[in-house]
C-alpha cells in the first residue's frame with residue numbers, strides 16, 4: 056500500500072492504494088465517484104473515460120501510481136451545475152437509453168471539441184468510434200455533438 | 210402470477226412464483242423531480258428518513274403507503290390489493306399505489322417496472338399524469354421495490370405499455386375523477402359540470418377553479434370510482450408526444466445510480482470464479498496466494514449448480530475483498546481443479562453439424578396446410594437453402610452485479626439492476642431458504658438488460674456471499690464472466706424449401722428449425738423447442754402459400770440458454786425473410802413486390818391461433834393482420850426510394866418485414882459492397898406499434914434495435930471448445946461502432962389500435978434486410994450470421 060494525492064475535479068484526495076490499482080477502481084470504490092463506469096476493464100469500450108490534464112484517458116488502463124500530478128476530471132466535474140453544452144444537448148436530444156456508456160461518451164466528445172471545435176461528421180465518427188454503446192445511441196450522440204459544437208463556439 | 214407473455218410461460222413456471230400479498234413497502238430507491246432541480250437518492254429509507262430526505266429535496270412529505278382501490282382490470286389474479294394503512298395525515302391523497310398528491314401540488318408517481326434504457330420511466334409516469342391531468346413539470350418519479358402489490362413487474366416481452374396501458378390510465382383517471390368530485394362537492398355543483406385540466410379543476414359555468422394541491426385533502430375522502438372514465442383521445446396531453454427522458458440529466462452528470470454504483474456502509478466487494486462448464490464440480494482448490502493479495506479478506510466456496518441451473522446461483526469460488534479490484538486480482542491467483550462434467554464435450558463446430566443434420570431430416574410437424582410434398586413434386590421449380598445463426602451473448606454495458614445484505618434478523622435486503630424484481634425476490638428466498646417476505650429487492654437503474662437481467666442468478670450469488678461473510682456484499686461480474694456465463698441466445702440451424710408454379714408464384718413451403726430450448730435451462734433432457742418459442746416467428750409465418758409444413762428438429766443444450774431481445778424471432782425472421790429474398794431472386798422478381806405477393810391479400814391471420822396470440826396479445830381488438838405487415842413494408846419501400854434510386858456499383862437494397870410482440874416492423878437497407886466488405890449506407894425503418902406513449906422512446910428503440918441487429922449480423926458469434934466459451938471481452942465479441950452506423954430514418958405509423966410492444970419488435974427484420982441488400986448487391990445469398998462474403 057502507498058499513499059497518493061490525486062486531484063479530482065479540483066479537489067485533492069489522499070488515497071491509500073496498491074500501486075497497480077487502476078484509477079477506475081480508485082475513483083469508484085475508494086473515492087466514491089461512481090460516474091466513471093466499468094465496462095470491459097481492457098481498454099476496449101471507453102465507459103471508464105476520464106480527462107487527464109484535459110485529454111481523454113481510459114481509467115481502467117491507468118494505474119494510480121502512473122498518475123502523478125495529472126489533473127483528473129470525471130463526469131461529475133465536467134461543469135458546476137450540469138449545464139455544459141454537451142450535457143444540455145444530451146438532455147434535449149434524449150441521447151441516452153440506459154445511459155451507462157454516456158459519461159464516457161460525453162467526456163470523449165468534450166475532449167474532441169477542445170481540439171476540434173467544429174468537427175466534421177468524419178471527425179466525429181473517427182473520434183467517437185472508440186467508445187461503445189450497446190444500446191446503439193450513436194446517431195443521437197453524433198447529432199448532440201454537432202449541436203453542442205455550435206453552442207460551445209458562442 | 211399473470212403470464213405476461215404466453216409465448217414464454219416457462220419463465221414463470223420455472224420460478225414457481227405464487228402471488229404474494231404485499232404487506233411491506235420500503236419507499237423509494239430513486240427520487241426524481243422531473244424539473245431541473247433533480248437529485249437521486251438511493252437509500253434504504255425507513256419511513257422517517259424518507260420524510261427527512263424528501264423535505265431536504267424541497268419536495269413533499271408524502272409517503273406512498275399501501276394503497277387501496279386499485280386493481281388491474283385484466284389481471285385480478287395478479288393484483289393483490291394492499292391493506293390500507295392508517296392515513297399519515299389528513300392532507301394526503303393516495304388513491305392507489307401508483308399516485309400521490311400533496312397539498313402543495315406535488316405529484317408523486319411510482320414507476321413499478323425496470324428501466325433498462327427502453328424508456329419506461331419516461332413513458333409510464335407521463336401516461337399516468339396524462340389521465341390524471343397532472344402537469345408533468347410537477348411530477349416526481351419514484352421507483353418501486355419488487356412487490357406483488359404493484360402487479361406484474363417482470364419487465365420483458367415488451368409488455369410494460371402493451372399489457373398495462375389501461376391499468377396505468379386507470380391509476381391516473383382514478384385520481385382525476387376523485388379530484389373532480391372533491392371540487393364539485395365543495396362547490397355544490399354536479400361533477401359532470403366540472404373539468405380537470407393541467408393540475409386545476411374548473412367549473413366554467415360559475416368561473417370557479419381549484420388547484421389540485423388545494424383539493425388533495427378532500428379528494429382523499431371521495432369514493433374510489435370502480436370504473437373511472439378515460440379521457441377522450443383528442444384530449445391527450447402527453448400520450449403520443451415526444452417526452453423528455455426522466456433520467457437524462459442524472460445520466461449526463463454522473464449522478465444516475467445503477468446497480469454497480471450502490472454503496473452500503475460496511476460493504477465488501479466480491480467476484481466469483483465459476484466452473485468453466487455448466488454442471489461441473491469442484492475437485493479441490495487452493496486459495497493461499499489469493500489470500501495474500503492486499504485487500505482480499507476471504508474466499509467462500511459456493512455450492513455449484515446442476516446442469517439445469519434455472520435462475521439460481523451458478524456457485525463457485527467467491528473472493529471477498531475491500532474493493533472490486535482486489536477481488537478481481539484475488540481470482541487470478543486462485544488455483545482450482547474442476548471436473549467439467551458432461552458438458553465438457555460441447556464443441557460448437559461439431560454441435561452445428563448436429564443441428565444441421567437435425568433439419569435435414571423430417572422433424573416434429575408443428576404446422577401443416579395442404580400437402581407440401583406433393584406440391585414440390587408438381588412444382589415447376591424448387592429452391593432450398595440452409596441458414597445458421599450462432600450463439601449470441603447479451604453483453605449489457607453494465608455487467609451483472611448486485612449488492613445484498615443478509616442481516617442478523619434473518620432478512621436480506623438487495624439492490625440490483627433487475628428486470629424482474631419479484632422473480633428475484635422469490636429466487637433469493639428459495640436460495641436462502643427464507644420466507645419471501647424477508648427479502649427486499651430495490652430496483653436500481655439498469656445499464657442495459659436485453660433479457661440478461663431477467664435472471665437473478667447474480668443476485669442470489671450476492672445474497673449467499675453476504676450470509677457467509679456476515680456483511681453487506683457487492684458482487685461484480687467481470688466482462689469476461691458476463692460473456693462466458695451468459696444465458697445464451699440459442700444457436701440454430703434452419704432448412705427451407707420452396708416450390709413455384711410456371712409464373713414464379715410460390716405454391717409450396719417447407720421450413721425446419723432446430724435450436725436448444727430455453728426450457729433446457731430449467732429441466733434436464735429437453736429435446737424440442739416449446740410451443741411458445743416456435744410461435745416466435747416460425748409457426749406464425751404469415752405467407753399466403755397453399756401448401757406448407759413447419760417442422761421442429763431435436764436439439765440438446767450444453768450451456769444455459771436464455772431469452773435475448775426478441776428471442777427466437779432473431780433467427781426465424783432472419784431465415785424466413787432471407788429465404789423470401791432468395792425466392793424473389795430465383796424467379797427474377799423485385800424483393801418488395803415479391804414479399805407483398807407472399808404476404809397475400811390484406812387479412813386477419815387470427816385463425817392460426819386456436820386460443821390466444823403468441824405474445825398474449827388481444828387478438829380480438831388487434832388481429833394478427835397482413836394488412837399492417839403490407840403497410841409498413843410499403844412505407845419503408847416508399848420512404849427509402851425503393852425502385853427509384855440510382856444505385857452505384859456494388860450497391861444494393863434489401864427489405865424485410867416481421868410481426869412480433871403485437872407490432873409490425875419493416876426495414877429497408879442500402880449497402881455498398883466493396884473490396885469484400887459491406888457498408889450499410891442508409892437504413893429506413895417503419896414501426897406500427899398501434900397507439901404509442903412516448904414517440905421519442907419508440908424512435909430510440911428503433912434506432913437501438915438497428916444497431917443491435919447490425920451488431921449481431923456483422924459480429925455476433927459465441928463459440929465453445931471443451932464446453933468453455935471462447936470469447937471473453939469486446940475485442941473478440943465486438944459491438945457495432947459509430948462509424949459503422951448508417952444514416953437512419955425512422956417512421957412511426959399513426960394508429961389508434963391498441964398498443965403493441967416497442968423494445969423488441971424493431972430487431973428481427975434488421976439482419977435479413979441487410980442480407981437481402983447484400984444479395985441484391987452481389988447476387989450471392991448470405992445464409993449464416995455473422996455475415997461472411999463468399
Ligand code: FES
Pocket residue numbers: 092093094095096097098099100101102103104113114115116
Ligand atoms: S472499462 Fe476501461 S475501456 Fe472499458
Ligand code: FES
Pocket residue numbers: 151152153154155156157187188189190191192326606656657
Ligand atoms: S446508452 Fe446504454 S450503453 Fe450506451
